[in-house]
Amino acid sequence: MKVGLFIPCYIDQFYPQVGIATLQLLEKLGCVVEFPLLQTCCGQPMANSGFAKLSKGCDTNFVNNFSNYEYIVAPSGSCVLHVKEHLQSEDNPELAKHIRASVYELTEFLTDVLKITTLDASFPYKVGMHNSCHGQRGLHLSSMSETVAPAFSKPGQLLQMVKGLQLSYPQRVDECCGFGGTFCVFEEAVSVKMGKDRIKEHTANEVDYITGGDISCLMHLEGILKRQGSNTKTIHLAEILNSKL
Amino acid sequence: MKDHASLAEQFIKDEARTDWHDETLWFVRQKRDKAAYGLPEWEQLRTWASEIKDHTLSALDNYLVEFETNAIANGIKVHWAVDAAAHNKIVYDIMKAQGVKKLVKSKSMLTEECHLNEYLQQQGIEVVDTDLGERIVQFRKEPPSHIVLPAIHLKKQEVSDTFHEHLQTEKGNNDPQYLTHAARLHLREKFIESSVAITGVNFAVAETGGFVVCTNEGNADMGAHAAKVHIACMGFEKIIPKAAHLSVFLRLLARSATGQPITTYSSHFNKPRHGQELHVVIVDNGRSRQLGREDFRNSLKCIRCAACFNTCPVYRRSGGYSYHTAVAGPIGAILNPNLDVQAYSDLPFASTLCGSCTNVCPVKIDIHQQLWKWRQVVTEEAKVPISKKMGMRFMAWILDCNVNYKAAGKIGRWVMRNLPFLVKNKLNPWYKQREMPDAPKESFKEWYIKNKKA
Numbered sequence: 001m002k003v004g005l006f007i008p009c010y011i012d013q014f015y016p017q018v019g020i021a022t023l024q025l026l027e028k029l030g031c032v033v034e035f036p037l038l039q040t041c042c043g044q045p046m047a048n049s050g051f052a053k054l055s056k057g058c059d060t061n062f063v064n065n066f067s068n069y070e071y072i073v074a075p076s077g078s079c080v081l082h083v084k085e086h087l088q089s090e091d092n093p094e095l096a097k098h099i100r101a102s103v104y105e106l107t108e109f110l111t112d113v114l115k116i117t118t119l120d121a122s123f124p125y126k127v128g129m130h131n132s133c134h135g136q137r138g139l140h141l142s143s144m145s146e147t148v149a150p151a152f153s154k155p156g157q158l159l160q161m162v163k164g165l166q167l168s169y170p171q172r173v174d175e176c177c178g179f180g181g182t183f184c185v186f187e188e189a190v191s192v193k194m195g196k197d198r199i200k201e202h203t204a205n206e207v208d209y210i211t212g213g214d215i216s217c218l219m220h221l222e223g224i225l226k227r228q229g230s231n232t233k234t235i236h237l238a239e240i241l242n243s244k245l
Numbered sequence: 246m247k248d249h250a251s252l253a254e255q256f257i258k259d260e261a262r263t264d265w266h267d268e269t270l271w272f273v274r275q276k277r278d279k280a281a282y283g284l285p286e287w288e289q290l291r292t293w294a295s296e297i298k299d300h301t302l303s304a305l306d307n308y309l310v311e312f313e314t315n316a317i318a319n320g321i322k323v324h325w326a327v328d329a330a331a332h333n334k335i336v337y338d339i340m341k342a343q344g345v346k347k348l349v350k351s352k353s354m355l356t357e358e359c360h361l362n363e364y365l366q367q368q369g370i371e372v373v374d375t376d377l378g379e380r381i382v383q384f385r386k387e388p389p390s391h392i393v394l395p396a397i398h399l400k401k402q403e404v405s406d407t408f409h410e411h412l413q414t415e416k417g418n419n420d421p422q423y424l425t426h427a428a429r430l431h432l433r434e435k436f437i438e439s440s441v442a443i444t445g446v447n448f449a450v451a452e453t454g455g456f457v458v459c460t461n462e463g464n465a466d467m468g469a470h471a472a473k474v475h476i477a478c479m480g481f482e483k484i485i486p487k488a489a490h491l492s493v494f495l496r497l498l499a500r501s502a503t504g505q506p507i508t509t510y511s512s513h514f515n516k517p518r519h520g521q522e523l524h525v526v527i528v529d530n531g532r533s534r535q536l537g538r539e540d541f542r543n544s545l546k547c548i549r550c551a552a553c554f555n556t557c558p559v560y561r562r563s564g565g566y567s568y569h570t571a572v573a574g575p576i577g578a579i580l581n582p583n584l585d586v587q588a589y590s591d592l593p594f595a596s597t598l599c600g601s602c603t604n605v606c607p608v609k610i611d612i613h614q615q616l617w618k619w620r621q622v623v624t625e626e627a628k629v630p631i632s633k634k635m636g637m638r639f640m641a642w643i644l645d646c647n648v649n650y651k652a653a654g655k656i657g658r659w660v661m662r663n664l665p666f667l668v669k670n671k672l673n674p675w676y677k678q679r680e681m682p683d684a685p686k687e688s689f690k691e692w693y694i695k696n697k698k699a
Contacts, residue, residue, distance in 0.1 A: 009644065012689045013654045014682045019689035023697070035693050041644040048598065050620030050629075051637045057645030137600035145278065146556065146604035148287040172271070176558045180597025185674040187595065189254035192678040193263065193562050194597075223679030 001114075003031045004069030006103070008079040009041040015215050021242040022075040022106055028242070029114055036065035044082040048181045052086065059088055059096070067095040071113065072103040075238045077135020077213045078181075080105040084139075105139055106238055107213055111154045116161075123243045124164030127235075128202035129156065130212035130221070131174040141213065145174050155213055155237055162240060170201035179220040195224045202232065209235045246569065248591035253563035267561040269397060274555040276504025277605065284500075293493045295609035298546035301484055302536065308451040308484045309527065315454025316525060319516040326528045329359035335526050336361060336443065336476055337368055343474055345440050349432075351458070351465035352376040353445030354392050354549055355478050355528060357571040361443075373435045375464040377428055384411045390565030392572055393502050393551040398564055432464070442468030446479035446525070447548070448494060452487045455515035456525065459498060459508040466512050476524045477514065481532055482545040494548060497607035501550035535583045540618045544579050546608040551576075553602035553612055559595055568592060575602035579615040582623060590627035593619035651690070658684035 003026055007019040026033045042062060043055030062083065066072050074080050083103045089096035110116050131153075135141045142153035159167050178184070178194025185191075199221060202210050210232060212218055218234040225232055247255075257263050281287045301308055313323045326332035332355075340348065348365070350356065350372055362372045362383075374383045378395035382388065384407050389395030396404070401419045408414040414427045444465040449456040456477060458465045469475040485494065499505040517523035536542055554560050554574035565573040570581050570589065578592035593616045596602075602612040623629070643653045660667055661684035669676050687695075 007689050009650070009654075013658060014684065016685055016687060016689035016692050020692065023693075035690075035697070037690065037694070037698075038647040040647055040650040043641075043644070045644070046637055046641050048617065048620070049633075049637060050593075050624035051641070052621050054637055054641040057641060061646060133597065133599035133601075137604060144604055146601055148281055148284070174601075176597050176599035176601070178558065178597060180599070183594070183597050187250045187253065187559070188674040188677060189250070189257045190559050190562050190595075191597075193257050193260075194558050195679075197267070197562075219682050220679065222682065223675070226680035227678060 001031050002070065003033050004066050004072045005033050005035045006039060006042075006066065006072050006074035006079070007035065008074060008076045010219070011075065011215055014219065015236065018075055018215055018236040018238055021236070021238040022073070025238055025242040026073065028120075029110070029116060031114075034069075039065045042079045042082045043086070044079060045181060047082065047086055055086075056088075060091075062087060063089045063092055063095050063099060066099055066103075067092070070102060071109065072099065073106055073109045074103070075106045075213070075236060076215065077105045077132050077139050077141060078216060081134040081138035105135055105141065105213060107135075107155045107158055108139060108141055110241075111157055116158075119158065119161040119241060121161065121241055121243055122163035122165075122245055123240045124245060125208040126166045126168060126206065127159065127240065128168050128170060128205055128207035128210045129153075129159070130170075130177060130198065130202075130210050130217060132212050132214035132217045133174075133176050135213045136174055142174075145172075158237070158241060159211075162243070164245075165240070168205040168207055170198065170205065172201065177217045177221055179217045181216075184220055191220070192224060195220050199224060199228075199230070199232070203230065207232060209233050211235050211237050211240055213237050246588070249563065249567050249569070249595040250591065252567035252569065253559075253595070256564045256567055257562060263562055265400070266398065266564060270555045270561045273394070273503060274552075274605075277501055277552055277555065278504075280500035280504040280506065284496075290493055290497055291607055291609055294497055294548075294607055295546065297485060297490050297493065298608050299543065301486060302482070302542060302545055305481065305484065305536065308486055309481060311451040312449055312454055312484055313527075315452065317454070319454045320523065321454065321516065322522065322524045324524060324526045326526055326530070328530045329528075332359045332478065332526055332528045332530065333361050333364040336478070337365060337370075339474065339476060339524060340365070340370060340441060343441060347371045347373070347435075347439045348441040348443060349373050349375050349435050349439040349468040349472070350443040351445065351460060351468055352379055352395075353443065353478050354572060355445060355480050356443065357389065359528070359530065361478075373432075373439070375432050375435065375462075375468055376460070377425065377462060380428060380432065381407060384408075388566075388571065390573070391551060391554055392549055392574075393554075398566070432467075436467045436471045439468070439471070440473040441476065442472035442474070443476045443478060444469055446477050446483050447498070448485050448491060449479055449483045449525070450486075450488050450491070451484055453515060455513055456483075457491060457495075458512050458514065459495070459510065460512075461503075461505075461509045463510045466510055469512075469514065473520070474522045474524070475514070475517070476526065478526045478528065481527050481529055482547070498548055498550050501552040501605065501607040531584050535580070538583070541579065541583065541615055543610055544576070544612075544615060546610050547576050547580070548608060550607055552605040552607065556601045556605045557596075558599065558601070559597065563595070568595065575612045575616070576610070579612060579619055582619050586623060587627045590623045590629075593617075593623055651688075654688055658686070658688075662686075
């Protein structure tokens with residue numbers, strides 16, 4: 001299966017290991033992975049700040065890079081949701097439509113398209129799950145505490161396949177961490193307070209790692225953890241699923 | 246005026262109190278969850294409520310006229326107010342015709358929106374809010390901080406101090422039962438003294454010309470039953486077509502608001518009792534404009550349950566006053582920009598767009614989607630700091646094409662590694678309470694070109 005790999009800008013720049021893990025994991029599972037070299041960003045930082053009109057350049061670039069793939073996969077629920085909801089192209093509306101329907105977040109690609117049931121991975125640590133909002137409430141990667149429906153979790157389903165991993169959930173199972181894109185700087189006080197409160201619940205569970213499908217949330221939590229001098233670390237789901245420790 | 250971010254920062258300075266506020270409201274959210282999970286048909290009820298409201302909004306003019314016709318036939322006097330000033334004047338004129346100077350009022354967020362209390366007080370009229378929480382904040386000369394729980398920002402010691410000052414209760418006696426009893430005795434006097442009672446309206450039924458008022462304290466009933474004149478004030482979106490529809494809304498309202506199966510009192514007013522005058526004031530105040538905005542129309546489906554407040558992680562940690570308006574929280578953040586896009590241009594940004602508000606909304610308003618859309622409107626219609634505009638343009642210029650992006654990334658990471666003081670300083674809001682991420686020497690793209698491209 002041929003896959004176009006979309007590595008969001010902040011992963012590319014600050015967390016290359018997440019991109020590498022995603023690529024290796026997909027290859028291990030038999031995919032032929034191509035990484036279009038001229039890709040940059042999905043445009044979400046401008047759009048969520050009220051400047052969607054300034055994200056047209058990013059849209060065009062995205063369409064140019066990804067219109068040839070049947071499957072586009074990215075290790076970020078937030079960026080995938082942005083593409084799904086907002087990618088537009090005045091010149092090629094059909095191509096944009098095709099991309100919106102073909103873009104997958106990594107975990108849903110593994111559970112729904114590749115339909116994997118086993119995974120050759122081990123990670124012998126206690127891991128706390130952070131449900132990132134855009135993946136959860138936007139892409140429905142897991143059931144949501146607000147709605148009355150059967151419980152499920154695509155990331156949880158995958159983590160259960162990892163040997164040695166002990167999964168735990170915080171008390172408020174799907175409260176936002178407070179990252180929120182530019183919210184994290186324009187509403188700094190609330191953002192940090194929300195992050196501290198998430199961390200408190202995870203450290204009460206004595207986790208070694210906090211994991212999730214969005215490195216943006218994890219970068220925010222990591223920043224607070226490091227400032228607190230905590231031993232708790234953050235790690236992207238893709239890195240765990242690609243681990244053999 | 247201070248914006249949400251700075252008011253929130255002020256609120257959070259007292260971290261222990263912020264935790265208490267957050268936990269108190271989270272407790273209410275959990276009560277709501279229990280009530281919702283208790284009904285297997287919960288999601289179906291939400292869908293019905295949403296569809297009834299969508300339908301009503303699509304034919305609102307017809308339903309309003311139907312309501313008016315039936316209400317008049319029942320002996321109710323119906324008034325139409327184009328804005329807050331007109332609403333306030335209608336109420337005052339009724340008072341003047343009666344020659345009375347005192348009134349009791351049960352909870353009505355509409356009258357808060359119209360600033361009715363201030364207006365009437367300027368005309369020399371004594372207004373007594375009879376909802377316990379509202380009476381507490383009224384004594385303190387504060388506005389409500391929450392549309393269902395107006396005094397939720399106060400601890401019982403503070404209520405005790407306030408009652409000691411205004412009702413001469415025992416100093417330091419924080420017993421809720423004792424304090425509530427004192428309020429009850431005080432309010433009984435006010436109910437007896439007042440010949441005019443104002444109530445809000447939760448649902449106005451077009452087919453019957455009657456309306457329903459929901460309270461837990463029975464204060465709307467005490468006021469309306471004792472007074473010679475009852476004035477009910479409603480925003481025009483409170484209409485529902487049929488009485489049968491109450492079977493959907495009354496099941497959703499209290500469960501969403503407080504986790505109760507139903508409010509203690511759901512009182513139906515259909516006609517004035519013998520010798521009583523019954524007035525209904527139907528208010529527009531910007532609602533027509535909102536109805537005309539396709540993207541924001543369905544915000545008028547709101548039944549004011551405040552479930553979105555209680556679930557909002559931002560509201561719980563910033564308090565009602567940080568929204569500097571009568572209706573705070575996520576729903577306030579999409580209603581207020583319609584009233585004044587400049588004054589409330591900060592509110593659509595007081596959210597992480599987590600989407601929890603949309604999920605709890607009993608009438609399925611897509612609140613977080615509308616927050617996103619308001620952001621787009623605000624940057625067009627309100628004044629945005631030039632630094633923010635330029636910053637966004639610059640960011641777009643970098644991210645638009647690979648050449649700029651690659652160069653900026655490389656330079657940025659080099660600076661972070663070699664001149665860390667340029668990012669690790671007080672001017673960087675990220676760094677205030679968080680460490681910067683490590684800046685790797687190699688981006689993923691660089692690694693890929695080196696290792697995989699062949």
